[in-house]
């Protein structure tokens with residue numbers, strides 16, 4: 001079956017058409033500047049990439065353009081839309097309602113709408129994508145795959161904050177965690193690569209991209225993760241601050257003459273390694289600047305790695321041990337220096353890095369020595385494939 005995977009943002013839409021039998025990507029692409037002007041980059045496998053400026057007044061127009069390109073006689077990869085057997089949608093927040101992927105019908109969509117206030121920037125955009133596909137492909141089954149679902153197995157000890165309990169009861173304020181599709185995919189793959197039973201392994205997954213989080217997976221279940229009520233908590237990220245003393249919010253508001261939402265904008269968009277270094281959020285730029293002697297860039301990298309290592313240590317304690325530590329996403333898959341720095345803190349766990357094996361990029365590989373007590377690995381994530389698999393499994 002051919003599955004169309006859709007990841008819809010407020011002004012963008014990423015897509016992949018995946019053949020579920022061969023698990024090959026037939027085409028992928030990106031619509032940008034939806035509602036502004038519109039730009040499509042369409043990459044059919046084995047054919048030339050198409051980049052065009054095209055009017056996209058709304059998401060329905062964007063999906064319509066994607067479907068036209070998928071079926072185009074020159075740059076298309078399928079004869080007609082009838083070949084698309086299902087659509088899988090990435091949905092950021094499923095609240096406490098969705099602990100697994102779900103077939104999308106009107107009732108489910110209404111429930112997802114109720115989660116909008118928990119992810120006001122993301123969920124409404126995801127729903128717009130669902131409605132656009134429903135309008136253009138009314139008879140094709142659709143599945144919602146939630147970033148939060150994998151973490152619904154966390155125990156209360158991990159997901160409750162030290163706040164008045166009624167805030168949890170009345171407003172559902174708790175840790176939800178994100179990147180669940182990636183943490184689930186990577187932790188399963190770790191078990192396969194090590195030839196171990198998923199239900200017997202203790203794995204810590206470090207998803208280090210522009211957004212970054214660490215997850216403790218014990219016996220196939222997420223038992224703790226560093227992102228919280230929103231994706232702002234936890235690691236120091238590209239532009240997000242991660243954990244800070246909440247009292248800083250009022251202090252900075254007073255000093256900088258900002259309101260709460262102004263401070264939160266700084267914490268989300270102007271902090272992290274970008275704010276620390278003044279260089280930017282991309283680790284390639286940071287490494288270059290650090291190599292040229294930029295002290296702030298050096299510290300940004302050190303702070304980033306130290307925070308990751310602290311979480312790994314904490315999660316080894318949470319699970320009373322750890323068998324495997326996996327690195328994934330843009331930085332985790334590509335930056336051997338960052339991996340080495342993080343792992344250099346973890347000698348007390350018996351982690352020994354093999355520098356030669358660690359000198360790799362974007363491949364599945366064990367990067368620890370044969371006598372390392374904990375196996376460290378690089379495992380490239382593939383959230384689109386995970387969504388396609390979930391979609392096929394459900395329909």
Ligand code: AMP
Nearest residue numbers: 209210211282283284329330331334335
């Ligand atoms: P993601 O959010 O997973 O797409 O990751 C994006 C981030 O990965 C970028 O902002 C970079 O910081 C980092 N990244 C991507 N490629 C490389 C690379 N070759 N070396 C180091 N960092 C990289």
